Amino acid sequence: MLGPFDLLIPPALLLGSLLTLPFTLASLALKGEISRLSSWPQLRHLWFQHLWFWFGPNTKILFAPRVRPLLAQAKGVVLDIGPASGIWMSELSEAVKQGKVSKIYGVEPNRLFHPQLLASAKRYGMADVYEPLDVYAQDLERCGVQKGSIDTIITVHVLCSVGAETTELVKQLHEYLKPGGQWLVYEHVASEHLPVRMWQYLLNLIWPTLLDGCHICRDTMQTLRQAVEWEKIELVRDIKEGYFESLPHVYGRLVKAA
Template sequence: MPTISEEAGPLDLLRPLRLLAYSAFYIIPTIFYSLLAFNFQPFYSFDNFKEAWFARFWGFFGPLSREYAAPAVMPLLQNSASGVCLDIGPGSGEWLYLFARANNKDITKIYGVEPNRGMHKLLRENAVKAGLGDVYEIVGCGAEELGAKAGFEKGSIDTIITVQCLCSIPTPEKIIRDLYPYLKPGGQWLVFEHVKTKYQGDVVAYWQEMVNIVWPHFFNGCDITRPTDEWLLQAGEWEEVSLKAGNGEGKWDTIPHIIGSLTKKRS
């Protein structure tokens, strides 16, 4: 798999089809192993099945996705998180090695906010592998429920981390606005996310809209047409903004990214 830093060309328009095929392949193993384990929960509703399906698929594809994006994400996250952190939608924890205590000595606590309980076992294992077993706590609710269900207080978080998760969170614009107050003044929001292509009017914009008709069903609700970078900028007052497009990404990328950090304005 090529890295995200490599320059894209017209053939890159076909990349989403390959990723959709990878996901579709895991429908059959999900059915087979659920029946083999006499686990009928996935068959109670289509939502339950999609959750089980994606958990199994991501156990395979998550590490590949990490390898692909690592050249862009490592400089952003490694040694950047500090204090009390909110890790939003960490999935199976494929990025947790970047928070290893040896490289991030200023981290005192990480809350992994992951509503998909099918991911929790592997997430916990990856936290332990990263040497974070004593500071990493899984919060099994959505980001929109942090106050009501998890009891988080406003202004209590030093670092918010969102890595390829805001594309699949329900009502993302509202949640981004809701998360902003949890940051302390001077706190950082580290972000690596799918975003709507900036090449509106070009072929890629129409292709992105077409792909997105089916994409969310195969990738746990992921919507690749969200202007997440714009929503982040509008969430509140920022003292410093350092956001850029994915390395090497351009007019042929159907699944472009935004990478960087935002620092909340100090009082």
């Protein structure tokens, strides 16, 4: 906790994103792919891929104390929603090695990450287990994933970025869980403190544009609790984060009724 200086962390990330944009544009020029500038989704995905190259792995150490114990609970057939480059692949591989996980679908609509996902899966001995899916979470049936067939859903820093209406997406993903299936969650959410939440809303005027559709002020905890009926809700705020934390987290597990 940095006290009031925590308020400066999101602007620093926005600055990092802006500084990454010239590199993205230069890479397009060097590859002779300037035509991709005409497609905002393509440019946004490539821009975020370059940002994540340095940001994702370098921040893993900050979140690992909460995320690692969470992923250790994964079992059966897993939907890994929005894995990006797969920075948590090593943790998932432990569950595979222990025989707890039999299949992992990496639902990553930014296909630029797929080569990294496949390479990481091979590196950690999961080439036959991990399958990237080039779809958004709401389009899973197009890839043959059947409703009621999933034992574990994982969302780590994902629900802030879904383009669909979050409540509706939670309802849709809930249908893919088997009875008794679990949803493992680690998400940044809206602050419970009004002054900090107002700061989040101000930042959110440009946050989604610079960070591939991410929203800094979604009340994901309430959405997950209220969108559907759960048999068990073990979802809490991270009490180690202070009053001024501008990217506060909730984490835990939700279990579908058997």
